[in-house]
Amino acid sequence: MSKPDPDAVPRATAGFSAQLRGASLFDLIQFEAASRGRRVVRVTSEGRSALLYFSDGRIIHASAGRLTGELAVRELLGWRQGTFARFDHFDGPWPKFETIGASTESVLLRAAQHLDEGAGNLVALPPRAAPPPSEVALVRLSPDGEVLERQGPEDGLGDVVAYTAQLTDLVGDLLGLAAFESVELTFTQGKCVVARQEDRALVAATGDARMTLEGLRQRLGLGG
Numbered sequence: 001m002s003k004p005d006p007d008a009v010p011r012a013t014a015g016f017s018a019q020l021r022g023a024s025l026f027d028l029i030q031f032e033a034a035s036r037g038r039r040v041v042r043v044t045s046e047g048r049s050a051l052l053y054f055s056d057g058r059i060i061h062a063s064a065g066r067l068t069g070e071l072a073v074r075e076l077l078g079w080r081q082g083t084f085a086r087f088d089h090f091d092g093p094w095p096k097f098e099t100i101g102a103s104t105e106s107v108l109l110r111a112a113q114h115l116d117e118g119a120g121n122l123v124a125l126p127p128r129a130a131p132p133p134s135e136v137a138l139v140r141l142s143p144d145g146e147v148l149e150r151q152g153p154e155d156g157l158g159d160v161v162a163y164t165a166q167l168t169d170l171v172g173d174l175l176g177l178a179a180f181e182s183v184e185l186t187f188t189q190g191k192c193v194v195a196r197q198e199d200r201a202l203v204a205a206t207g208d209a210r211m212t213l214e215g216l217r218q219r220l221g222l223g224g
Helices: 025-034 069-077 104-116 157-174 213-219
Strands: 015-019 039-045 048-055 058-064 083-087 137-141 147-151 182-186 190-196 202-208
Touching (some): 025 058, 025 069, 058 069, 058 104, 069 104, 137 157, 147 157, 157 190, 182 213
Antiparallel strands (some): 039 048
């Protein structure tokens, strides 16, 4: 397979970079795998670089210097600090073959065992970083469905809320009930609260699975 150059600077139309000081690369890899996207993460530390390739919920390839696969993962997990950049659109060559076939959990477990065995200059397993705070998206719509206010990653939330209100009103009509006041939805990966105000404007809040429905209601200023 053609080996992507970890020292190459990817050109990306979408992505971000952040410091790794005090954070855990173990957590970074688990977070990127859990997002189930197709992306590349570039890790840089004290003149060293590594590339991690993620697809369909797992890491499929890694390269660090002359190392590839799980050996490259073990190498970069021994780095104490550095920076990382995530690229959703990577212009470099995508691996022709997967050098990592095991699950992300298995790869990290073997790497942790290798680090704990204290092979020479390898460092101990870094402490787990605290999970990022739950991100909440808020939106307020006019009775006609026009977005009046929004906060956070709206990402089409306004259209979804308007459609949800129409469907809920339809269910209410079929059941012979008056217009709805609020709807609470719970999914495997998140929660959502939609409410109709006195002026018939719609407000909605969404959060990930860690967010409670009560917390979302409070963000909307709704009573218990």
